[in-house]
Amino acid sequence: MDPQLSLLLNGIVSGLLLGGLYAAAAAGLAIAFGMLDIVNIAHPALMVAGAFLVVVIGTTLGLDPLLVSLLIAPLFYLVGVGIYTFYHHFFERRGEEALQGLAFFFGVMFIVEVGLVMAFGPEQRFLDPDYAFITWRLGEIDLPLRMLVPAVLAMAVVGLLILWLRRSFTGLAIAAVAQDAEALRLMAVDPVKIKRLAFGISVALAAMAGGALVVVQPVEPSSGQIFIGRVFAICIMGGMASLPGMVTAALLFGVVENVTATFYGPSWSPAVAFGWLLLVLAFRPQGLFGKAA
Amino acid sequence: MTRITRRDLGRLVLASGAFVSPAAMGQGANPIRIGYAMSLSGGLAANGRSSLLAHKIWQEDVNARGGILGRPVELVFYDDQTNPGTVPALYTKLIDVDKVDIVTSPYATVMIAPSMPVIMQRRMCYVSLFGAGVNEAFKYDRYFSMNVAGDDIKGTYGKGFLEVAFSLPTPPRTLSILAVDNEFAQKAAESVRHLGRQRGLRIVYDRSYPPTTVDFAPTVRAIAATRPDVVFFASYPPDSNGLLRAISELKVTAPILGGGMIGPQIAAVQAQMGPILNNLVNWDVYSPEPTMNFPGVAAFQEKYRARAVAEQVDPLGNYLQPFAYAQMQVVEQSLARVGKIDQAALATDMHANEFKTVVGDIRFSALGEWAEERNLFVQFQGIRDGDLEKYKKPGTKVILYPNNLKSGTLRTPYGAPA
Numbered sequence: 001m002d003p004q005l006s007l008l009l010n011g012i013v014s015g016l017l018l019g020g021l022y023a024a025a026a027a028g029l030a031i032a033f034g035m036l037d038i039v040n041i042a043h044p045a046l047m048v049a050g051a052f053l054v055v056v057i058g059t060t061l062g063l064d065p066l067l068v069s070l071l072i073a074p075l076f077y078l079v080g081v082g083i084y085t086f087y088h089h090f091f092e093r094r095g096e097e098a099l100q101g102l103a104f105f106f107g108v109m110f111i112v113e114v115g116l117v118m119a120f121g122p123e124q125r126f127l128d129p130d131y132a133f134i135t136w137r138l139g140e141i142d143l144p145l146r147m148l149v150p151a152v153l154a155m156a157v158v159g160l161l162i163l164w165l166r167r168s169f170t171g172l173a174i175a176a177v178a179q180d181a182e183a184l185r186l187m188a189v190d191p192v193k194i195k196r197l198a199f200g201i202s203v204a205l206a207a208m209a210g211g212a213l214v215v216v217q218p219v220e221p222s223s224g225q226i227f228i229g230r231v232f233a234i235c236i237m238g239g240m241a242s243l244p245g246m247v248t249a250a251l252l253f254g255v256v257e258n259v260t261a262t263f264y265g266p267s268w269s270p271a272v273a274f275g276w277l278l279l280v281l282a283f284r285p286q287g288l289f290g291k292a293a
Numbered sequence: 294m295t296r297i298t299r300r301d302l303g304r305l306v307l308a309s310g311a312f313v314s315p316a317a318m319g320q321g322a323n324p325i326r327i328g329y330a331m332s333l334s335g336g337l338a339a340n341g342r343s344s345l346l347a348h349k350i351w352q353e354d355v356n357a358r359g360g361i362l363g364r365p366v367e368l369v370f371y372d373d374q375t376n377p378g379t380v381p382a383l384y385t386k387l388i389d390v391d392k393v394d395i396v397t398s399p400y401a402t403v404m405i406a407p408s409m410p411v412i413m414q415r416r417m418c419y420v421s422l423f424g425a426g427v428n429e430a431f432k433y434d435r436y437f438s439m440n441v442a443g444d445d446i447k448g449t450y451g452k453g454f455l456e457v458a459f460s461l462p463t464p465p466r467t468l469s470i471l472a473v474d475n476e477f478a479q480k481a482a483e484s485v486r487h488l489g490r491q492r493g494l495r496i497v498y499d500r501s502y503p504p505t506t507v508d509f510a511p512t513v514r515a516i517a518a519t520r521p522d523v524v525f526f527a528s529y530p531p532d533s534n535g536l537l538r539a540i541s542e543l544k545v546t547a548p549i550l551g552g553g554m555i556g557p558q559i560a561a562v563q564a565q566m567g568p569i570l571n572n573l574v575n576w577d578v579y580s581p582e583p584t585m586n587f588p589g590v591a592a593f594q595e596k597y598r599a600r601a602v603a604e605q606v607d608p609l610g611n612y613l614q615p616f617a618y619a620q621m622q623v624v625e626q627s628l629a630r631v632g633k634i635d636q637a638a639l640a641t642d643m644h645a646n647e648f649k650t651v652v653g654d655i656r657f658s659a660l661g662e663w664a665e666e667r668n669l670f671v672q673f674q675g676i677r678d679g680d681l682e683k684y685k686k687p688g689t690k691v692i693l694y695p696n697n698l699k700s701g702t703l704r705t706p707y708g709a710p711a
Contacts, residue, residue, distance in 0.1 A: 003518055007511075007514060007515065007518060010510075010511070010514055011511050011514075012513055014508060014510045014514075015511075017508075018507060018508040019540065023509070025632075052642075083709075092645070103554025113333050113334065113335075117333070117334045117338055120605065121342070121606060121607075122334070122338030122339040122341070122564070122605075122606075123332075123339050123559075123560075123561045123605065123606065123607065124339070124340055124454070124531060124534075124559075124561040124562065126534075126561070126564075127566065128566045135542045135543075142510070142514075142542065142543060142546070144510070144542040146538065146542065147508070147510075178634075216507070217507070217531055217534060217535055217538075217564075218530075218531050218534050218561070218565055219531075220336070220339070220531065221334070221338070222335055222336045222338075222375070223531070225336075226504070226505040226507065229505075230505075231394055247298070251332060257508070258508060258510070258511040259511070261502075261506075261508075261511040261512050262511040262512075262514065262515050263515070265498065265500035265501070265502070265512075266501075266502035266506050266509075266511075266512045267474060267500060267501045267502055269502075269503070270503055270505060
């Protein structure tokens with residue numbers, strides 16, 4: 001195969017795998033930010049907290065990090081419910097969710113980061129499953145399982161979530177609360193209860209993303225910071241309340257980053273990826289899958 | 294019953310003070326206060342916290358010996374949160390409000406540079422920790438650096454790496470360079486670029502990457518496509534992990550691979566990478582080889598390792614920790630010679646004298662850097678797993694450069710089985 005073509009194909013494939021990780025990281029935020037209009041800037045920090053818990057439990061019990069991340073998801077759901085209850089009581093209920101709510105989630109982010117340093121120290125933590133050192137080769141295409149397995153898990157979880165949101169009454173209520181919370185009351189559904197549930201799910205997804213992150217790279221308390229810009233950009237590019245849009249945007253982000261890194265150097269990757277975001281918003285201000293107001 | 298008035302209480306306090314011995318006054322009431330900011334949270338916290346442990350061990354050692362000038366030493370430190378924006382205010386507080394006697398620096402260039410204007414304005418004598426070329430721009434005559442890099446980073450940093458590369462039976466012809474977008478890494482890359490061209494190497498890949506990069510596979514693949522003889526990386530953790538994992542997954546080999554990767558010096562990275570580190574030729578500052586068994590370093594490391602796990606810091610202490618201890622030894626020896634806290638006299642003393650430290654004998658240049666650079670290039674050899682015990686003994690991280698500290702011979706290529 002022509003070396004340039006091989007580089008291009010590998011750039012696309014590795015970009016799709018990277019996009020899988022981005023989708024895992026952005027899935028919870030697509031619910032909180034996209035559907036509930038809650039600017040949870042602490043989401044990547046919660047993902048890293050999930051990663052630390054995965055490392056501790058996985059190392060102690062000898063379990064696979066992705067399995068542990070699914071096992072701890074209910075605990076993170078409860079954490080999410082607690083955070084939302086606090087946020088609703090002190091900010092949303094008073095109509096002060098815009099700026100003060102943002103400051104609250106900044107605070108949560110710093111507390112999580114410092115809490116991780118206090119509890120686990122500032123050192124890198126890792127938990128490598130055996131498959132993380134295996135690379136499948138399909139002709140000239142490399143498929144490192146370190147990237148492939150978390151991407152597959154992320155796609156499976158997001159796929160199930162999309163089905164649940166479309167097929168169940170509660171799922172439809174979550175979609176509805178994003179559009180008109182007051183109209184939901186007319187259907188005898190408490191929008192606060194629905195938002196609490198949805199925010200709990202978004203934080204549970206942060207735990208799953210933490211497991212994916214541990215397989216891909218070691219984590220330290222501040223690891224979430226490099227994801228903040230990307231996950232918000234992906235949610236906006238995808239169309240806010242659209243999970244399929246979020247997945248498409250995440251994959252596109254990964255491919256653009258990696259193809260650019262392959263041919264023009266990695267220093268251009270963020271500029272080109274965020275340039276794509278601006279281009280998409282210029283032609284489709286509602287995002288790829290968003291509906292025009 | 295007689296009531297005690299405030300005046301009586303005052304007399305009582307004065308009277309009780311009169312019975313305190315002069316020695317006890319010196320010990321308890323008038324310590325020498327050394328102030329600094331340190332990254333105890335944020336991205337640099339791993340090295341910041343382990344430096345702090347080294348400083349505490351030094352403080353305990355020196356106080357056990359009766360302190361400095363008969364006065365105990367007290368450390369006054371604040372968390373800079375790895376945020377350069379906090380540093381000027383912290384040093385202003387340390388000097389103007391806390392009124393510390395001596396100031397030393399936070400860890401790393403990016404945190405030291407913003408402290409310099411405050412330090413220079415107050416004319417404080419200043420010993421820094423792992424700053425690279427900070428004083429090139431400031432040219433402050435009371436600045437002293439605890440770092441092996443020396444005055445001329447461009448002219449010397451990459452020298453050892455290329456010396457090792459040119460010791461190959463077949464001299465290399467091509468060089469690739471990848472460096473993270475930060476000051477130290479860019480200076481390191483500039484040095485290798487400059488020295489590589491001087492030696493006639495053709496540069497086939499020369500790019501930077503942003504610190505937010507997550508996946509290094511496309512970059513490593515692009516480098517491998519140019520088939521370089523010498524691969525130089527200047528990276529920081531966790532990027533170094535990402536690069537090494539991608540190199541391993543893509544089975545990249547090269548006669549010489551490594552360079553200025555920050556990460557393989559740290560225990561957590563050594564534990565995770567295991568055999569992936571074999572034959573990596575990398576910049577370093579310390580290795581427990583017989584050639585670096587300086588007086589006091591083994592005793593320091595014994596104390597450090599005994600406490601490191603409980604303090605949740607690097608369990609080995611093979612990187613900057615001995616240098617953090619040595620940083621305070623410089624302050625201690627200078628104060629002992631000068632005999633009083635006089636910033637000008639301390640600076641004059643530091644320029645004039647040699648210091649005996651746990652990282653060897655040190656002399657400072659006019660710019661305050663080490664008068665003789667001592668960039669080490671080490672090679673990881675014979676690693677079969679992530680067990681850290683082997684890193685406490687010689688033979689795992691052998692020194693290839695400089696020649697006076699050399700402890701082993703080059704194994705090549707990178708990517709060959711251990």
